Amino acid sequence: MSGAATVIASETRLCTFYLGDERYGIDILTVREVQRGPVVTAVRGAHRAIRGLVNLRGRVVTVLDPAVQLGHDERPLDAKTRLVILKTNAELPRVEGAPLETGDDRVGLCVDRISDVHTVEAGGIDPLPMHVSGSEGRLSGVVQLEDEVIRVMDPAAMLRLEEDERA
Amino acid sequence: MRDPELISEFVAQSLEHLEDVEPLLLDMEKRGLASSEAMNEMFRAVHSIKGAAGFLGLEAIQELSDGMESLFMGLRDEDLVFRKAMVNPLLAGVDELRILLRDLRDDENSNADAPHALVRELERLRSGDASTADLDPELIAACQVQLDRGHHLVVIPVPDAQRARRALLSRVARFGEVVREDAPVQGRAVVASPLEADLLAEALGLEPADAADFAPAGLAARAEPALDADSLSLLMAELPRELPEELPVEGADRRAETVRVNISLLDRLMDLAGELVLVRNQLRQRLGQIEERGARTLFQNVDRVTGELQEHIMSARMQPMRGLLGRLPRLVRDLAQRLGKQVDLELGGGEVELDRSILQALADPMTHLLRNSLDHGIESADERRAAGKWERGRIRVHARHERGRVVIEVGDDGRGVDAARVREAAVARGVVSRAAAGALSDAEALSLVFEPGLSTSDEITDLSGRGVGLDVVKTRIAELGGQVELETSSARGSTFTIHLPLTLAILRSLVVSVADERLALPQVSLVEVVGLREDERQVEVIGGASVLRLRGNLLPLVNLRAMLGLPPDPTLETSVVVLRSGADRYGLVVDDLHDGEEIVVKPLPSYLASCGWYAGTTILGDGRVAMILDAAGLARAASLRFGEARVGAGAEARPEPARETRSVVLFRNGADEQFALPLDQLHRLEQVSPDRVEQVGDRAFVQYAGLPLPLVRLEDVLPVGAPEEPTDRFYVLIPRLEGRRAGILARRIVDTLETDAVPDPSRLAGGGVLGSAIVEGRMTLFLDAERLLDEAGLGRTG
Numbered sequence: 001m002s003g004a005a006t007v008i009a010s011e012t013r014l015c016t017f018y019l020g021d022e023r024y025g026i027d028i029l030t031v032r033e034v035q036r037g038p039v040v041t042a043v044r045g046a047h048r049a050i051r052g053l054v055n056l057r058g059r060v061v062t063v064l065d066p067a068v069q070l071g072h073d074e075r076p077l078d079a080k081t082r083l084v085i086l087k088t089n090a091e092l093p094r095v096e097g098a099p100l101e102t103g104d105d106r107v108g109l110c111v112d113r114i115s116d117v118h119t120v121e122a123g124g125i126d127p128l129p130m131h132v133s134g135s136e137g138r139l140s141g142v143v144q145l146e147d148e149v150i151r152v153m154d155p156a157a158m159l160r161l162e163e164d165e166r167a
Numbered sequence: 168m169r170d171p172e173l174i175s176e177f178v179a180q181s182l183e184h185l186e187d188v189e190p191l192l193l194d195m196e197k198r199g200l201a202s203s204e205a206m207n208e209m210f211r212a213v214h215s216i217k218g219a220a221g222f223l224g225l226e227a228i229q230e231l232s233d234g235m236e237s238l239f240m241g242l243r244d245e246d247l248v249f250r251k252a253m254v255n256p257l258l259a260g261v262d263e264l265r266i267l268l269r270d271l272r273d274d275e276n277s278n279a280d281a282p283h284a285l286v287r288e289l290e291r292l293r294s295g296d297a298s299t300a301d302l303d304p305e306l307i308a309a310c311q312v313q314l315d316r317g318h319h320l321v322v323i324p325v326p327d328a329q330r331a332r333r334a335l336l337s338r339v340a341r342f343g344e345v346v347r348e349d350a351p352v353q354g355r356a357v358v359a360s361p362l363e364a365d366l367l368a369e370a371l372g373l374e375p376a377d378a379a380d381f382a383p384a385g386l387a388a389r390a391e392p393a394l395d396a397d398s399l400s401l402l403m404a405e406l407p408r409e410l411p412e413e414l415p416v417e418g419a420d421r422r423a424e425t426v427r428v429n430i431s432l433l434d435r436l437m438d439l440a441g442e443l444v445l446v447r448n449q450l451r452q453r454l455g456q457i458e459e460r461g462a463r464t465l466f467q468n469v470d471r472v473t474g475e476l477q478e479h480i481m482s483a484r485m486q487p488m489r490g491l492l493g494r495l496p497r498l499v500r501d502l503a504q505r506l507g508k509q510v511d512l513e514l515g516g517g518e519v520e521l522d523r524s525i526l527q528a529l530a531d532p533m534t535h536l537l538r539n540s541l542d543h544g545i546e547s548a549d550e551r552r553a554a555g556k557w558e559r560g561r562i563r564v565h566a567r568h569e570r571g572r573v574v575i576e577v578g579d580d581g582r583g584v585d586a587a588r589v590r591e592a593a594v595a596r597g598v599v600s601r602a603a604a605g606a607l608s609d610a611e612a613l614s615l616v617f618e619p620g621l622s623t624s625d626e627i628t629d630l631s632g633r634g635v636g637l638d639v640v641k642t643r644i645a646e647l648g649g650q651v652e653l654e655t656s657s658a659r660g661s662t663f664t665i666h667l668p669l670t671l672a673i674l675r676s677l678v679v680s681v682a683d684e685r686l687a688l689p690q691v692s693l694v695e696v697v698g699l700r701e702d703e704r705q706v707e708v709i710g711g712a713s714v715l716r717l718r719g720n721l722l723p724l725v726n727l728r729a730m731l732g733l734p735p736d737p738t739l740e741t742s743v744v745v746l747r748s749g750a751d752r753y754g755l756v757v758d759d760l761h762d763g764e765e766i767v768v769k770p771l772p773s774y775l776a777s778c779g780w781y782a783g784t785t786i787l788g789d790g791r792v793a794m795i796l797d798a799a800g801l802a803r804a805a806s807l808r809f810g811e812a813r814v815g816a817g818a819e820a821r822p823e824p825a826r827e828t829r830s831v832v833l834f835r836n837g838a839d840e841q842f843a844l845p846l847d848q849l850h851r852l853e854q855v856s857p858d859r860v861e862q863v864g865d866r867a868f869v870q871y872a873g874l875p876l877p878l879v880r881l882e883d884v885l886p887v888g889a890p891e892e893p894t895d896r897f898y899v900l901i902p903r904l905e906g907r908r909a910g911i912l913a914r915r916i917v918d919t920l921e922t923d924a925v926p927d928p929s930r931l932a933g934g935g936v937l938g939s940a941i942v943e944g945r946m947t948l949f950l951d952a953e954r955l956l957d958e959a960g961l962g963r964t965g
Binding site for chain 1: 435437438439440441442445684730731732733769772773774775777778779780781784786790791792793794804
C-alpha cells in the first residue's frame with residue numbers, strides 16, 4: 001500500500017489531525033468517526049503502541065498511539081485527546097483501482113487535536129521526501145501546503161505492530 | 168461458478184427440510200406404517216430439495232433426492248406397501264443428503280458423487296417387485312378370497328405383548344376376521360372387515376392413522392362392498408361412544424414465522440442494548456439533580472423500554488431445545504438396534520430455550536449420556552423380565568427452567584449404578600486406594616463415576632468404549648459453567664441431572680483491583696479468598712520467591728502488581744485469591760476485592776492475544792472496560808517465579824502434607840445461597856413431605872421419632888433468601904448436639920463431598936455462620952449448628 005499516492009485516480013479527501021506540532025492526514029474513506037477520548041483502560045503487558053481499551057457504545061475498541069508507531073515518544077492522554085476510529089476491513093467501501101485496507105479489529109488512533117478535512121486533487125500527494133524519518137513505511141506521502149506539510153498515513157501499515165517492541 | 172449466496176440459502180433450507188423428514192421416518196418405523204399425511208410431508212420436503220438442486224445444477228443431490236422422492240410417491244399413492252426394510256435406506260438417504268449439503272456449504276463448487284449403490288437400492292424398493300416378491304402367495308390368495316366377499320383389507324398394528332394382542336384380536340373378531348397375524352410385517356396384522364380402514368380403526372380404538380388399506384400388487388380389483396344399511400348400523404352401534412383422546416405430538420407444533428439473522432448482528436444489538444443501559448443509568452443520575460416533572464415521566468418510559476429491549480435482544484440469541492432433542496430419537500434408535508435392546512424414548516421440554524452456543528456445545532455430552540444409559544443402564548430384555556420390569560426400557564430426556572438456569576434430566580429405568588461396583592472399579596483402576604474406597608459413603612463413591620478412567624461395564628463395547636467416559640461429560644458441562652449430578656437406584660434406574668446457565672456470554676466473576684485498575688476473575692477458577700495479615704508471617708520467601716503458608720501447605724504466590732508492572736505498595740493490606748489452574752493451585756496477591764458480578768464477556772482484541780494472561784474483556788457497570796484474567800495463562804506467564812517457588816518449597820520444606828479435608832453436606836434453601844454443614848455435626852438427614860410440617864404459633868414442627876421436632880427456617884435466622892416456589896418435599900437436617908433436638912429445613916441437597924475449603928470468618932460470619940468459602944465453584948456459607956439454634960431461640964431442652 002505504500003506509494004498509494006500514485007494509484008489514486010481522482011481526488012482524495014484527508015481527515016487531518018495533529019500529533020504535537022506535526023499535521024497528519026488519513027484517507028477519510030477509512031475513518032468511521034471521531035470521538036472524544038473516553039476513559040482508557042490500560043492493558044499491562046501489551047505492545048507499547050497499544051494505549052489501552054475504551055468502550056465505544058458497548059463495543060471494545062483498541063486505542064493505538066500513532067506517534068509511538070512513527071517512532072516518537074508516548075504522550076499523556078488527556079481531556080483534549082481525540083480518537084480517530086477507523087473502519088474495519090469489513091466496513092471499507094470498495095474503491096476501484098485503489099483498494100483500501102485497514103485491519104480486522106476495531107481500532108482508534110489517539111491524536112492530540114483534530115483539524116479539518118483537506119481535499120487533494122489527483123497527483124497532489126507527493127512521494128515521501130528523504131528527510132521524513134522513522135516512518136517504517138507507515139507514511140505514504142506528503143501534501144505540501146503553503147505554510148505546512150500534511151504527512152499522509154497508510155492505515156494498514158499504521159495498524160501493523162512491530163515484533164519485540166513489548167514494553 | 169455457483170452463486171455462494173444462493174447455495175448457502177439452499178443448503179440451510181434443505182437441511183431444515185431433512186430435519187422434518189427424519190422424525191417422520193422414525194415414527195413410521197415405530198408404528199409400522201405411515202399416514203398419507205406424513206408421506207405427503209416427506210414427499211414435499213424431498214421434492215423441494217430435488218427441485219432446487221435441479222435448478223442449481225447439483226446433480227448428485229438431485230439424483231439421490233429423486234430416488235427418495237419416487238419411493239415416497241409410491242407409498243403415498245398406495246401402489247407400494249410400506250415395509251420396515253424401507254426405513255434404513257431412506258434414513259441413509261437423509262444422512263447422505265446431509266453430507267452432500269455440508270460439503271456444499273464448505274465449498275460451493277463441491278461436486279461429490281451421488282451414492283450410487285444407495286440410489287439403486289431405493290430404485291429396487293420403488294420398483295414394486297421387491298414389495299410383492301416377499302409377500303407370501305398364500306396370503307395373497309387368502310386376501311383375494313376376502314376381497315371377493317366384498318370385504319376391505321386393512322393393516323392394523325398389533326402389540327407384541329401376548330395379553331394385549333389377544334385382547335385386540337378378539338375385538339377385531341367382532342368387526343371382521345383376522346387374515347394373518349404378523350403380516351405383512353412383524354407387529355401388524357392383515358384384517359378383513361366390512362368396515363373401511365378409518366371406521367375399523369375407530370371401532371377398535373386405534374388412531375385413524377394407524378390403520379391402512381392393504382393393497383399389495385397381485386390382488387384383483389376390490390369388489391363393491393356387500394354391506395347393506397342395516398348391518399352397517401348394527402356395526403356402528405358397537406363403536407365406542409368416546410373416541411380416544413388425541414395424543415399430543417411433541418415438536419409437531421406450528422412453526423412461527425421467522426427470518427434468518429446473522430449472529431454477529433445479534434451480538435452487536437446486544438452490545439448496543441448494554442450501552443443503552445449505561446446511558447440510562449447516567450441519565451438517571453443527572454435527572455436526580457433536575458426537578459422537572461415531565462422529564463421524570465419521560466425517563467420512566469425510557470427506563471422501561473430500555474429494560475425490555477435488552478431482554479428481548481438477549482432472548483433473540485436463544486434457541487429452543489427442540490432442535491437438539493429432535494436429533495435424539497434417531498440416535499437412540501440406531502444405538503438400540505446395534506445393542507439389540509428395546510427402548511422407548513420420552514422427550515420433554517423442547518420449548519425450553521438456551522443460548523445457541525451452549526446448545527451446540529451440549530450435543531456431545533448429551534450423546535454421551537444417552538449412550539451410557541443405553542449401553543450400561545438399560546438391561547437386555549431377558550434381564551429386565553427376570554427383574555420384573557417391562558421388556559422395553561425407557562429413557563427420558565427432559566428440560567426445564569429452574570431459578571434462571573436450565574435443568575436437563577437424562578434418566579433411564581435400567582439397572583442403576585451400583586456403588587459397590589464403582590468402588591471396586593475405582594480401586595482396580597487405581598483411582599483411589601482400597602482403604603480410601605472403603606471409607607467413602609455411597610454418594611461419594613457414586614461421584615467417582617465422573618473421574619477419568621472409570622467404567623463399571625464388564626464388557627468394553629464399541630459404543631461407550633473404555634476410559635473416555637463420564638469425566639468428559641463432566642468437563643464439558645463445567646466448561647459451559649454447569650454441573651452434572653447422578654442419582655441412582657437399582658429399582659428405578661439412573662438419572663443424570665445437568666444444570667446450565669442460560670447463556671455463555673455471561674460469566675460469574677469476582678472483580679479484584681490493584682492500584683486503580685480493576686480486573687475480573689472467572690468464578691470457575693476461584694478456590695478461596697485468604698486475608699493476609701503481616702503479623703502472622705504467612706508469607707515466606709523461599710529461593711527468592713514468595714510462598715504462602717496455608718494450613719501447613721506451601722502455595723506459590725503471584726503478585727498481580729508485579730505482573731502488571733506496577734510498583735509495590737507496602738502500606739497496603741493485601742488479599743490472596745487462591746486460583747486453580749489445572750491441578751496446580753496458586754495464590755494471586757491483589758490489593759482489593761470487589762463484589763462478585765455477572766459480566767458480559769467480549770472477545771479479546773487480536774492485538775492483545777500475545778499477552779497470554781487475559782481471557783477476554785468486559786464492560787463494567789460504570790462503562791469502563793476491564794480485562795478478564797485467565798488463571799492458567801497467568802500461571803504460565805509467571806512460570807519462572809512460579810516454578811522456582813515450587814522447587815524451592817520442595818527443597819526446604821517437608822514433603823507437602825495433604826491439605827486437611829472434611830466432609831460436608833451441601834444444600835440449598837432459597838434461590839441464591841449454598842450452605843454447608845460439616846457431616847460430623849449431622850445426626851440425621853430426613854426427607855419429609857410438606858403436609859407433615861405443622862405450624863404452631865410462629866414455630867414449625869415435624870413429627871420425628873414419635874415426638875415433635877422444632878424446625879429452623881434459615882431465612883428467619885440469617886440474612887438469606889427464602890424459598891420461592893412451593894415444593895413437594897423438604898429435607899430436614901438434624902444436627903448432632905448434646906441435649907438439643909431441632910432440625911434445619913432445606914429444599915435441595917446438592918452433594919456430600921470432601922472439601923479442603925476453610926470458611927473465611929472475615930466474610931459474612933456471625934449469627935450461626937462460621938464463614939464463607941468457595942466450594943465447587945460457588946460461594947458457600949458454612950453453618951455453625953449450635954449458634955444457629957441459639958439464634959433461632961431453640962435453647963437446651965435438657
